[in-house]
């Protein structure tokens with residue numbers, strides 16, 4: 648903050664310069680607001696489960712003779728809240744790693760294999776409540792970071808499961824369009840109103856806070872997906888219709904394709 652003010656004073660008056668500085672200050676203020684909001688959001692997200700856990704602990708300490716079933720119910724709720732905090736902290740660490748630009752090693756990712764793994768993970772999450780389909784329309788592999796792509800695709804899959812009511816269909820697809828590989832997850836779930844779509848990748852932006860929380864959401868999933876896509880020069884495309892379902896697609900540039908037999912040069 649202070650360095651910035653000092654540099655303003657050192658600059659001789661000149662109308663173009665002044666305009667430029669005004670714009671920089673506006674931008675700085677915006678960055679500061681985003682940062683403040685973020686800290687406030689994180690604090691709030693952590694305070695809620697902490698309050699719940701603290702409250703139950705107090706009851707348990709005050710009532711040593713509590714009956715076993717009540718005690719068990721309370722312990723279970725405390726456990727769920729600590730898991731929620733853990734997920735949040737893990738997502739925050741993932742985001743911070745991505746934002747600090749820590750270089751991830753590129754490797755050859757067996758994308759069809761990864762999709763098969765994701766489809767079985769989807770089965771696990773869905774527990775038979777949805778039909779899960781896998782469409783491997785392309786055999787191509789891509790150059791990228793396996794763990795990051797697993798995490799990005801996995802976030803889209805878990806969202807599809809969480810925002811699709813029982814009986815719905817979830818389709819994982821790997822295809823190529825004009826040489827460009829595309830990973831997509833299509834669901835027949837709740838869908839999203841158009842006005843929300845541009846904001847979905849903002850940290851902690853949720854259409855329905857209650858539903859997100861109830862299904863274990865941290866509000867950071869799509870922010871993570873967007874970062875990972877960017878690091879792979881890929882684009883996240885979101886299409887959705889309220890009450891019909893959604894399709895989240897990651898479009899990779901054609902130069903990310905690696906031939907199955909090609910060796911990646913070791914860095």
Ligand code: ADP
Nearest residue numbers: 806807810853854855859864865866867868869
């Ligand atoms: P969350 O942890 O809340 O799911 P995300 O960043 O993954 O956070 O998603 C942000 C919001 O986007 C969600 O809260 C939800 O409102 C909406 N959303 C994401 N995926 C879907 C989907 N497949 N169908 C409907 N809404 C979705």
